[in-house]
Amino acid sequence: MSSPEAAGSTNARPHNASGPAVDVVVVAAGSGLRMGGVEKGLLPISGRPALSWSLDAFAADPRVQRIALVVGAEQLVAYATLEWLPERVVTVVPGGATRAASVLAGIAALVDAPGVAGDVLLVHDAARPLLDAATLDRVIVAANVYGAAIPVIPIADTLKRVAVGEPRRSGGTVDRTALVAAQTPQGVAARHLAALSEALRTASEESTDEASLLEGLGVEVRLVDGDPRLRKITIPSDIALLTSLASAQQEHAPSAAARALEARITAAGSSLRVGWGDDAHPVGSAGTLILGGETFPGSPALVGHSDGDVVFHAVADALLGAARLGDLGRLFPADGRTPQGVASGELLAEARRRASEAGLTPLWIDLTVTAKAPRLAERLDAMGASIAAALGLSAEVVSVKASTGNLIGDEGAGRAIRCQVILLAEHAPD
Incomplete structure (x- = not known):
């Protein structure tokens, strides 16, 4: 020039x-x-x-x-x-x-x-x-x-x-x-x-x-x-x-991490993908509750083939959905091929590996846990940090919220706990 x-x-x-x-x-x-x-x-x-x-x-x-x-x-x-x-x-x-x-x-x-x-x-x-x-x-x-x-x-x-x-x-x-x-x-x-x-x-x-x-x-x-x-x-x-x-x-x-994420989203343009995850399990009568990788002593575990961590399940489902890899049940069927009581962290790690192989990188996660009990407000940051660590993200790009369900449905009555997740990810072209 x-x-x-x-x-x-x-x-x-x-x-x-x-x-x-x-x-x-x-x-x-x-x-x-x-x-x-x-x-x-x-x-x-x-x-x-x-x-x-x-x-x-x-x-x-x-x-x-x-x-x-x-x-x-x-x-x-x-x-x-x-x-x-x-x-x-x-x-x-x-x-x-x-x-x-x-x-x-x-x-x-x-x-x-x-x-x-x-x-x-x-x-x-x-x-x-x-x-x-x-x-x-x-x-x-x-x-x-x-x-x-x-x-x-x-x-x-x-x-x-x-x-x-x-x-x-x-x-x-x-x-x-x-x-x-x-x-x-x-x-x-x-x-x-x-x-x-x-x-x-x-x-x-x-x-x-x-x-x-x-x-x-x-x-x-x-x-x-x-x-x-x-x-x-x-x-x-x-x-x-x-x-x-x-x-x-x-x-x-916004923090440096948030500014970097905003710039990355702007640059990603049409390569952005959105995943949705939704999981609910009934409340059991024994064991210890696990949510978002965190244990809650004094609260019974959720009933399920795995350890019942609905938060990790919903996040994994959202990740798989954004990568067009089906749902968690297809990846880990409850028909004997998946060990009883398997840690949900292992399921999320495998979902992350599969999504990564498909060219997907999570950028932002927003989720809500609906439970009458236990009280979650003091543990939300710890749950967010556990999710971030499981996915190799900064805790600043994981938002965790809680709702009591307002006495509506199984969650509001304390018979079940539900987690709903929306996930933003970047998909690398083939």
Whole structure:
């Protein structure tokens, strides 16, 4: 590849994502005059460099293939040697004297960088750290469909016009009903990238965003919902506000395992499979109850050919169903070929082995145990951990719930215990 026009190729598709391949230019080359000349990308936000927040948000989206980081020339070595840069940052280059020149430098760097050209290019301000996945998705989708897109938020403050020649006198109130505030990332489809590159070359110093250049070219710029938290670091007080917002965001953020699962599900696309499991056994009068691999002393075992663990049975059934391998009864018939009292953990292990041979990998499990007794609330996490261990999963992707049955049916009356499971899995193509 040797030109921005080559970067506009629409032939390439990411190898691990469903949807358009995305390239990103992150601009961190501003002067930071209102911050006292401090490099804004390295300022701490809730204990992390500001830049790391948005880079991690891009890296968490499987559609994002390559990131070019544009920095001030004097900061080039410092940024290029940072250990926390995601692998998808394929190049770190010096910016220009203007924003337009810096963006153009990032685009040119992607042309020469390893990998294939994206279907969508995003340009993002490094000084906007709190990029959320939903806003990122809206921009990518809209830019790919309409040609260009930017995130915007309503303007809450009343706007005043300054009197001509009298900066301290109001010249009237501006009608804000048709106004919104623009944010980043701003997206452009590859088919408009060559034209944008040319516009960037001739842009004036007053040019503040790519959307205005695209509008001047007659390209439709789609407005999508932004996020108030995606505010820009401009003055020192912004650091305290963004730190507070980031701390709140971390409290409610999904774990690393959940984020990895979400990315995997997005990438899996049509290879996802769903399995359903349902098993119930009557309550016996002897032995010790086993549910989800956990024993419940003082509660009698369930009646069955095996040890009666309805949770493991239902999970195994869901796994076999997602793999189109029939049900547990077909695999382990109660006709003498399966030993009496066999541990349900062995049945689940065999179901896992068969499903794996069929190319199936479980991703998420959600189940409900319905039992009048014993009380299960304090044991749900332990049951989830046992299920996760049996399937080689993180306990964070196994959800175990309990219900008393509300006095309805055999389960509600205490005559039986039931487990119902839904399982999400990825199926590898043959």
